[in-house]
Amino acid sequence: MTAQLKLANAVLWSPDLPEPVDGADILVAGGRVAEIVPAGTGGPAETVVDCAGRWVLPGLIDSHMHSWGARSPNPVHWVVGQSPLSWFRAVGDLRRVLDAGFTTVREAGGPLGPGLRDAIAEGEVAGPRVIPAHLGISRTGGHGDCHSLPIAWVGQQPYMARIADGPDEVRTAVRMAARDGGEWVKIWASGAIALSDHDSPEHLHFSVEELEVICREAHALGMTVGAHVEFPSAIKACVRAGVDVIEHGFILDEETCLLMAERGVPVVSTMALLHRYLRWDGPEITEAQVEMARTLLPSVHASALLAYRSGVTVAIGSDSFAEPLTPFGANAEELLALREAGLPAEACLTAATINGARVAGREKDLGSVTVGKIADLIVTGRTSPLDDLNAVVGPDKIALVLRDGVPVAGTGLRRSISL
Ligand SMILES: [Zn+2]
Numbered sequence: 001m002t003a004q005l006k007l008a009n010a011v012l013w014s015p016d017l018p019e020p021v022d023g024a025d026i027l028v029a030g031g032r033v034a035e036i037v038p039a040g041t042g043g044p045a046e047t048v049v050d051c052a053g054r055w056v057l058p059g060l061i062d063s064h065m066h067s068w069g070a071r072s073p074n075p076v077h078w079v080v081g082q083s084p085l086s087w088f089r090a091v092g093d094l095r096r097v098l099d100a101g102f103t104t105v106r107e108a109g110g111p112l113g114p115g116l117r118d119a120i121a122e123g124e125v126a127g128p129r130v131i132p133a134h135l136g137i138s139r140t141g142g143h144g145d146c147h148s149l150p151i152a153w154v155g156q157q158p159y160m161a162r163i164a165d166g167p168d169e170v171r172t173a174v175r176m177a178a179r180d181g182g183e184w185v186k187i188w189a190s191g192a193i194a195l196s197d198h199d200s201p202e203h204l205h206f207s208v209e210e211l212e213v214i215c216r217e218a219h220a221l222g223m224t225v226g227a228h229v230e231f232p233s234a235i236k237a238c239v240r241a242g243v244d245v246i247e248h249g250f251i252l253d254e255e256t257c258l259l260m261a262e263r264g265v266p267v268v269s270t271m272a273l274l275h276r277y278l279r280w281d282g283p284e285i286t287e288a289q290v291e292m293a294r295t296l297l298p299s300v301h302a303s304a305l306l307a308y309r310s311g312v313t314v315a316i317g318s319d320s321f322a323e324p325l326t327p328f329g330a331n332a333e334e335l336l337a338l339r340e341a342g343l344p345a346e347a348c349l350t351a352a353t354i355n356g357a358r359v360a361g362r363e364k365d366l367g368s369v370t371v372g373k374i375a376d377l378i379v380t381g382r383t384s385p386l387d388d389l390n391a392v393v394g395p396d397k398i399a400l401v402l403r404d405g406v407p408v409a410g411t412g413l414r415r416s417i418s419l
Helices: 075-080 083-099 113-122 151-156 166-179 209-222 234-241 253-265 272-280 287-309 332-341 345-351 354-359
Strands: 003-012 019-027 030-037 047-050 055-058 060-065 102-109 129-132 136-138 159-162 185-188 226-231 245-250 267-269 314-316 378-380 400-403 406-409
Touching: 003 030, 003 378, 047 226, 060 314, 075 151, 075 226, 083 102, 083 113, 083 406, 102 113, 102 354, 113 129, 151 159, 151 267, 159 166, 166 185, 166 253, 166 378, 185 209, 209 226, 209 234, 226 234, 234 245, 234 253, 234 267, 245 354, 253 287, 267 287, 267 332, 272 287, 287 314, 314 332, 314 345, 314 354, 332 345, 345 354
Parallel strands: 003 047, 003 055, 060 102, 102 129, 136 159, 136 185, 185 226, 226 245, 245 267, 267 314
Antiparallel strands: 003 019, 019 030, 055 378, 378 400, 400 406
8 A cells, every 4th residue: 555655764752662763664644654664664655755864753732722812911902802813813823833843732711712623624724633622611700700801791702711600600601611612621720820810829719519510511521621720729629529630730749749640630731831921021910920920930840840750641731822922833842841840851742742642532543653543743853852852842843744644834844745
């Protein structure tokens, strides 16, 4: 059989391999990885890309970002600024994420996720595979509310969450997410370090009963629940109530990590966002919030390392939500933050590949370069990412992106092959 495409003479890294394979040919057929063989030993292919010693890795997975085309970190703009212009900006944002080597993103709350997913799947616009939550759930005054606007406005123009209080309302909100094409349920179960004035990251924002209703209802619909939650006591309450994924989980102690490891609950690390807060000098993030991020950062780094050492599955999320604070295409900077926290380079790459697939419940199809899996692959340069993770950070490092076995982006090699 003639394969549709062959990546020849590559150095292959995949999280399921004990070590990189120098001199591999990867053959793609029917959108999936058909064969991995020593260079020069495989069958023919319609298109051959000579990687000439470049690295091939699984397409990267951003497990937490938002696509609504925002150009300000001020939530007021997200409510009143929803317009066709922001929708088209969201399309451009996702194009840049694809260029940076991300073939799958988990959309963590926003009105456009299902539409973007479908338009990309249809081939109308270029972008990564989108796994959307659609609108998540926040309580009145929670992090998904917009505190400085009248509550009716936020209700009419929800930007990332439905406001719901009490078991009946949260149950309906779960059903609405499913109705609107969401594939998982995002909740804001605590406040945040920045970007909402009247909530605290230390407070649990739902009652145990509300959390249990959300989880029961979501699971009954075949959906997982990812909870924005930042401090140990709220995280433990979420895990005990049945939450499947901890989003952010900035501060973790030993007891919390053990509980998460025992129950198989992963954390999506979003530390690079805090680094960005420290560099931001606009009025949207107050001096007190910057100070809080600065004070917490060493503990945040230590928490990520503790999670990894405790056997918690760590995935990466850029939490990209608004240019220019969180540039789309810089998503892989979370790898650098994890490395700075002390995780080995291999673990950082694992976080951005198979662990992202696990968070999304897609590990049978995504997250590694394995025969039979979907051929989401990236070709980078000749620098080993195990020596320097910068080798996979940014669009200029990504020579070619295959999604479903089809070349969809890339700065270098794509020009040399006929499409
Ligand atoms: Zn987020």
